[in-house]
Amino acid sequence: MVAKKSEKNSLEHYLQRLQEIAESLEQGEVPLDEAVNLYEEGIKLSKECTEKLKTAELKIKKLSKGIEDQLALNETEEE
Amino acid sequence: MSTDKNVVTITELTRQIKQSLETGFPRVWVEGEISNYKKHTSGHLYFTLKDEGAQLSAVMWRSRVPYLAFPPEDGMKVIARGSITVYPPRGNYQLDIEQMQPAGIGELQLAFERLKKKLAAEGLFDAEHKKPIPEFPECIGIVTSETGAALQDILSVLSRRQPSVNVILAPVKVQGAGSAEEIAEAIKQLNQYGGIDVMIVGRGGGSLEDLWAFNEEIVARAIYASKIPVISAVGHEIDFSISDFTADLRAPTPSAAAEIAVRDRKELLEEISNLYYTMNDAMKNRISGLREHISGLLASYTFNRPRDMVREFSQRVDEMERSIGISLNHIVQTVNRRFDSLKNQLQALNPHGVLKRGYSIVHKGGRIISSERLLHSGDEAEIQFHDGSVGVRVEKGR
Numbered sequence: 350m351v352a353k354k355s356e357k358n359s360l361e362h363y364l365q366r367l368q369e370i371a372e373s374l375e376q377g378e379v380p381l382d383e384a385v386n387l388y389e390e391g392i393k394l395s396k397e398c399t400e401k402l403k404t405a406e407l408k409i410k411k412l413s414k415g416i417e418d419q420l421a422l423n424e425t426e427e428e
Numbered sequence: 429m430s431t432d433k434n435v436v437t438i439t440e441l442t443r444q445i446k447q448s449l450e451t452g453f454p455r456v457w458v459e460g461e462i463s464n465y466k467k468h469t470s471g472h473l474y475f476t477l478k479d480e481g482a483q484l485s486a487v488m489w490r491s492r493v494p495y496l497a498f499p500p501e502d503g504m505k506v507i508a509r510g511s512i513t514v515y516p517p518r519g520n521y522q523l524d525i526e527q528m529q530p531a532g533i534g535e536l537q538l539a540f541e542r543l544k545k546k547l548a549a550e551g552l553f554d555a556e557h558k559k560p561i562p563e564f565p566e567c568i569g570i571v572t573s574e575t576g577a578a579l580q581d582i583l584s585v586l587s588r589r590q591p592s593v594n595v596i597l598a599p600v601k602v603q604g605a606g607s608a609e610e611i612a613e614a615i616k617q618l619n620q621y622g623g624i625d626v627m628i629v630g631r632g633g634g635s636l637e638d639l640w641a642f643n644e645e646i647v648a649r650a651i652y653a654s655k656i657p658v659i660s661a662v663g664h665e666i667d668f669s670i671s672d673f674t675a676d677l678r679a680p681t682p683s684a685a686a687e688i689a690v691r692d693r694k695e696l697l698e699e700i701s702n703l704y705y706t707m708n709d710a711m712k713n714r715i716s717g718l719r720e721h722i723s724g725l726l727a728s729y730t731f732n733r734p735r736d737m738v739r740e741f742s743q744r745v746d747e748m749e750r751s752i753g754i755s756l757n758h759i760v761q762t763v764n765r766r767f768d769s770l771k772n773q774l775q776a777l778n779p780h781g782v783l784k785r786g787y788s789i790v791h792k793g794g795r796i797i798s799s800e801r802l803l804h805s806g807d808e809a810e811i812q813f814h815d816g817s818v819g820v821r822v823e824k825g826r
Contacts, residue, residue, distance in 0.1 A: 361564035364700070371703040374710035381714070388711050395704045402693050402700075407587040409595040411574075412617060 360401050367394045439516065446514035449521055453512035457605045458523065459531050460484065462504045473500065477508065477523065485522035486510070497645055498530055498539035505531040509605060529640065536636050540643050543670055547645070552652045553673045559657040561677050561688065565625035567594040568689055569618040569656065571611055574599035578632040578661070578682035585686035590693050596624055601641075602631035608644035615650040615658070627654070628685045629671060630661030642669040651675050661685035783814035791817075 370391040373379055379387065436444075460477035467473055471490030476483050486508065488496075500506065510525040530539045547553060568586070572578045574597065586593060598614035601607040611629065618627055629651065631639070641647060642662045651658045651674045660675035661682040672678040679685035725731050775781065779789060790797040792809040803809065805824040810817050 360566075361562075364564070364696075367700065367703050371706040371710070374707050374714075377710065377714055381718070384711065384714065388707055391707045392704070395700050395707075398700050399697060402592060402696055407583065407591045407593065407595060409583070409597060412596055412598045412614070412621060 360398060363394050363398050363401070367391055367398065370394070438519075442514065442516045442519060445521075446516065449512050449514055455509065455511055456523070457507060457509050458484065459505070459507045462500050462506060463502050465500055465502045473525075475500065475502075477506070485520055486525055487522050488525040488528065492526060495645060496528060497543040497643075498535065499542070500528070504535050506535070507531045507605075529644070531637075533636060536640065536643075540636075540670070543643065543645055543648070544673065547648055547670065547674065552648060557652070558676045561657050561659065562625045563691060565593060565689060567596060567624045569596045569598060569621070569624040569627035571598045571600055571614040571618065571627060571629040572631055572682070573602045576602060576632055578602075578630060581632075581681070581683040582628060582661075582686040585683050586690060589687065590690035592693070593690055596621060603634065603638045603641060607641040608646050611641055612644075612646045612650035615647075615654050619653075619655055624656050626657045626659060626689055628659050628661055628679075628682070628689060629675065630659075630679070630682050630685060631663065632682060633663040633667075636667075639663045639667065639669055642671040644670070647671055648674040659685045659688060780814055783812065788813050 370387045374384060374387055374391070377384075458477060460479050460483075463476045463478055463483075465473070465475040471493065473488040473493060475486050477486050478484070498504075506528050507530075508523060508525045508528040510523045510527075512521055513524045514521045530536045551557065570579065570582060572582070579597070583595070586595065596618065598618055600610040600614045602611070615627070615629060618624055629642075629647075631642070633639075639662055642660070648670045651660070651671055657676040658674075659677045659679050660669065660671040661679040661684065662669040662671055663681075668678070677688065679688050783789065789812045790803075790809050791812060792803065792807060797803060797809065803822045803824070805822055807822040809820055809822055811820055
């Protein structure tokens with residue numbers, strides 16, 4: 350796997366890895382069995398990325414000051 | 429008059445006035461023109477704020493002077509925030525100013541240029557302080573008015589382009605008294621909240637006065653201090669605010685800020701599917717390439733040499749067989765021919781044939797007699813004919 354640039358930001362991480370895989374497969378310099386492994390990983394990643402992008406609607410939280418000047422969160426439904 | 433009236437001392441009266449005024453006007457915003465401006469050697473500022481109908485003594489303590497975005501001078505229109513205090517020794521009341529900003533366009537422009545110069549000199553706008561904007565934020569902070577069009581613009585762009593992000597809204601006043609402080613505070617709060625990848629700070633368009641909060645030093649410093657990258661989105665495309673200069677990235681409008689903040693989901697999905705096809709094609713090409721390579725190898729001269737050799741050998745064997753067959757035949761025929769001629773020869777030599785023709789052979793004592801001299805009278809001999817023999821006695825006469 351590549352160096353973890355941002356651990357929590359998995360979409361970025363996945364996409365970066367996917368690009369690497371596509372490039373190395375395109376260059377065709379890796380041995381065949383490795384290429385097959387990469388291909389499988391790539392297919393998995395592309396599915397996961399797509400899933401990740403397709404799920405969830407915009408979630409909005411409102412930050413407001415409580416009486417004690419503490420942070421409080423009000424969930425609001427949007428759309 | 430009379431002594432039974434309720435008399436109080438000046439000090440007491442002044443104390444009551446002080447209490448009444450100071451609790452009655454703890455915080456006011458006033459607009460007026462500066463006159464009698466004096467900067468005392470102590471560093472405190474004394475002046476009068478006036479309009480057509482009235483005037484108000486004002487003081488600004490040294491500790492607050494550094495936050496002024498402009499140098500006050502006589503004739504300048506300002507908006508000041510402070511509380512009314514009473515100064516008993518002189519029996520007057522005054523405005524204790526906490527914060528002051530220019531009120532007229534000319535003054536605002538002047539203050540803007542001055543603050544810009546000052547912050548630029550401090551390095552607040554320097555490119556090396558700009559934080560990179562993350563390409564794939566999962567959580568976006570927004571500092572703007574909860575009721576403004578800017579928020580709706582931002583949210584609609586976000587939900588169109590990338591609805592998978594989380595939004596944390598820090599609602600603030602974006603214009604008027606106290607708005608700059610709220611904005612600065614909200615930026616700090618979002619930093620404390622944690623987990624926010626990028627924040628948008630801004631509002632829709634308006635006049636220079638409307639946008640003024642975003643030209644305040646307190647906002648600029650809050651943006652500069654933010655650990656979270658800040659995209660500023662203030663007003664119109666053409667106007668730059670101090671916030672714009674200080675932010676890590678300036679967007680021309682709130683909608684544009686949202687566009688910059690997130691990648692478009694459709695584009696991303698397309699990119700992913702392109703990568704998917706790239707991988708697929710690469711693998712297909714590779715496999716068909718390998719197939720061709722294999723069939724090429726199978727068809728190659730080297731690979732087929734053994735088979736060719738086998739074929740050549742078997743052909744040679746066939747040829748040899750054929751040629752061996754031919755020569756054997758030949759030999760057999762030759763032999764046969766010789767045999768026949770020999771047989772004929774032998775047949776010609778066979779004495780029986782001669783006997784058949786009328787010749788006879790004379791034997792004596794087991795020997796063939798080939799001369800008359802070998803026979804003497806009285807000898808017993810045998811004459812052999814082709815169909816038998818007869819014994820005879822020799823009689824030599826004549």
